[in-house]
Amino acid sequence: MSSTAHRTSPAPKTSRGLKQTGFFQGERSPAALVVLFALWACLAFAVLFLLVLLVTTFLDGREMFSWHLITDYASSDPEQAGARAAILGSVWVIATTAVMTIPIGVAAAVYMEEFADHNKWWNRAIEVNVQNLAAVPSIIYGLVTLGVLTALNIVQRNIVIAGAIALSLLILPVVIVATREAIRSVPNEIRQGSLALGATQWQTTWRQVLPSSVPGIATGSILALSRAMGEAAPLLVLGALVFVTFDPTSIFDQFSTMPIQTFNWASRPQEEFHQLASATSILLLVLLLAMNAVAITIRNIYEKRW
Amino acid sequence: MNNTMPAAPATDDVAAHLGESSPGTHLERPDNPIMACEDVDIFYGDFKAVSNVSLQFGFNEITALIGPSGCGKSTVLRSLNRMNDLIEGARVEGTITFRGEEIYGKKVDPIEVRRRIGMVFQKANPFPKSIYDNVAYGPRVSGMKVESMDELVESSLRAAALWDEVKDKLKDSGLGLSGGQQQRLCIARTIAVRPDVILMDEPCSSLDPIATLRIEDLMHELKQDFSIVIVTHNMQQAARVADRTAFFTALSAEGSGDRTGVLVEYAPTRKIFDDPADQRTEDYVSGRFG
Numbered sequence: 001m002s003s004t005a006h007r008t009s010p011a012p013k014t015s016r017g018l019k020q021t022g023f024f025q026g027e028r029s030p031a032a033l034v035v036l037f038a039l040w041a042c043l044a045f046a047v048l049f050l051l052v053l054l055v056t057t058f059l060d061g062r063e064m065f066s067w068h069l070i071t072d073y074a075s076s077d078p079e080q081a082g083a084r085a086a087i088l089g090s091v092w093v094i095a096t097t098a099v100m101t102i103p104i105g106v107a108a109a110v111y112m113e114e115f116a117d118h119n120k121w122w123n124r125a126i127e128v129n130v131q132n133l134a135a136v137p138s139i140i141y142g143l144v145t146l147g148v149l150t151a152l153n154i155v156q157r158n159i160v161i162a163g164a165i166a167l168s169l170l171i172l173p174v175v176i177v178a179t180r181e182a183i184r185s186v187p188n189e190i191r192q193g194s195l196a197l198g199a200t201q202w203q204t205t206w207r208q209v210l211p212s213s214v215p216g217i218a219t220g221s222i223l224a225l226s227r228a229m230g231e232a233a234p235l236l237v238l239g240a241l242v243f244v245t246f247d248p249t250s251i252f253d254q255f256s257t258m259p260i261q262t263f264n265w266a267s268r269p270q271e272e273f274h275q276l277a278s279a280t281s282i283l284l285l286v287l288l289l290a291m292n293a294v295a296i297t298i299r300n301i302y303e304k305r306w
Numbered sequence: 307m308n309n310t311m312p313a314a315p316a317t318d319d320v321a322a323h324l325g326e327s328s329p330g331t332h333l334e335r336p337d338n339p340i341m342a343c344e345d346v347d348i349f350y351g352d353f354k355a356v357s358n359v360s361l362q363f364g365f366n367e368i369t370a371l372i373g374p375s376g377c378g379k380s381t382v383l384r385s386l387n388r389m390n391d392l393i394e395g396a397r398v399e400g401t402i403t404f405r406g407e408e409i410y411g412k413k414v415d416p417i418e419v420r421r422r423i424g425m426v427f428q429k430a431n432p433f434p435k436s437i438y439d440n441v442a443y444g445p446r447v448s449g450m451k452v453e454s455m456d457e458l459v460e461s462s463l464r465a466a467a468l469w470d471e472v473k474d475k476l477k478d479s480g481l482g483l484s485g486g487q488q489q490r491l492c493i494a495r496t497i498a499v500r501p502d503v504i505l506m507d508e509p510c511s512s513l514d515p516i517a518t519l520r521i522e523d524l525m526h527e528l529k530q531d532f533s534i535v536i537v538t539h540n541m542q543q544a545a546r547v548a549d550r551t552a553f554f555t556a557l558s559a560e561g562s563g564d565r566t567g568v569l570v571e572y573a574p575t576r577k578i579f580d581d582p583a584d585q586r587t588e589d590y591v592s593g594r595f596g
Contacts, residue, residue, distance in 0.1 A: 189427060192389065196425040197420070197495065197499055198420045198448045199444075207447065
């Protein structure tokens with residue numbers, strides 16, 4: 001009796017043996033295939049919808065793509081009109097928002113992660129409510145800002161700083177949550193190693209935890225800012241739907257932004273303005289995609305090093 | 307084995323081995339202790355993790371803490387430089403002294419304690435920084451007056467037997483080193499702040515035998531300048547490196563499942579391994595339990 005024959009002889013069938021299945025059984029059963037197809041269809045529908053939207057918007061706006069769009073101010077003549085003031089307005093508002101939001105958001109997250117005593121009810125209440133704030137509709141933040149400005153007797157409310165405050169309130173919870181995630185992903189061994197060398201908690205936070213969290217903070221902040229860049233509602237409440245024909249030069253200047261300019265043009269009766277709205281939308285989309293690309297690049301470069 | 311023994315007599319037994327009245331104990335104590343625990347209980351919340359530990363750590367000696375899992379040896383180690391303070395609900399009763407000064411005293415700053423009593427962890431934890439910055443970190447944060455940081459980094463890496471391997475890549479990340487090198491980097495980093503005592507919490511448990519031997523050789527060298535306390539699961543390691551060995555075990559409290567660590571026997575390493583006074587020590591070092 002050769003060993004080969006011994007090996008090929010069937011093993012005794014027990015309940016623990018692998019069950020043989022046909023082609024249309026298990027993961028290939030009709031039910032499984034139908035569900036799989038349904039999942040694919042959902043995905044395809046979403047992607048297709050986005051593609052159609054992008055293509056039609058591009059086709060609508062393609063005739064208006066010219067340097068006029070970037071270099072000229074809004075005008076009652078569609079041939080002369082451009083989104084220069086809106087583009088610069090967006091840059092001003094987003095830059096101001098970033099300057100206000102990132103330090104406050106990071107500081108809040110550092111407090112919550114590294115210093116707050118989680119046994120105290122107020123710290124837990126703050127945590128829950130930061131999560132809740134992230135779900136508040138954006139127009140509410142516009143109304144809050146409007147209310148505060150009115151209470152302060154500020155008549156000119158359509159100014160860069162007011163818009164930036166509204167957008168800051170809107171994205172602050174997002175920045176806080178993203179920063180907390182980044183801080184939490186720093187291994188505890190790093191903190192312990194630092195403390196065991198006689199570093200204070202401040203030094204540990206400042207020299208170890210925060211530098212290690214920068215990629216996560218940067219990614220989260222950029223994504224939050226790109227959301228703010230696409231927002232129109234809170235700014236409309238502040239009265240940003242105006243005809244701006246100058247470059248903002250300070251945070252107290254009036255402004256328009258790209259989503260508001262789009263909204264403005266889209267509500268005009270003339271076809272040419274609709275085309276301008278489409279062209280501006282595409283420009284906004286390109287900017288947002290660029291920001292997201294930067295965020296993804298940062299994330300990939302600084303992937304987990306532990 | 308320890309489960310069959312009622313808790314109270316066992317503790318008396320321990321006391322008999324360590325108490326002043328017990329003949330011979332005096333001779334076994336270090337002549338020149340740098341640190342000492344006196345009747346130390348350690349709690350996590352309501353849970354008593356370690357009960358009634360009295361131990362002296364000799365100056366420029368290596369003291370090993372051994373015992374089965376859950377016997378509280380790491381807890382004792384972490385209480386020696388107040389790293390336990392970082393765990394919520396952790397509390398130390400009794401006195402722990404460093405050079406005669408109580409480290410849990412009201413006016414004592416835990417930061418200062420940790421600068422004098424350094425710690426090397428079970429898993430090598432280099433900072434995500436360059437090798438140079440890893441070593442320079444401690445002196446920088448503690449504001450040490452250093453004539454030349456380059457020299458301090460070099461001497462610390464030399465003392466940790468790592469200099470020759472890394473002298474050409476000091477700017478490279480510490481995370482690029484092998485496991486054994488990372489652990490020696492952590493030792494270099496600890497040495498750089500010139501502590502008096504170095505605590506090591508199973509420093510070789512994730513290293514291969516060759517890297518382990520290098521660390522053990524290193525410990526013999528470091529003994530000239532530092533007092534070392536090491537927790538180890540590896541009895542042979544304790545036998546190889548330690549001057550004195552303390553054997554801990556866990557006792558189950560009556561009526562509850564909580565297990566409290568107690569010190570069974572503390573003696574020169576040779577005595578612990580060759581001629582232990584307590585049956586439980588003998589069972590453990592001969593591999594019959596734990």
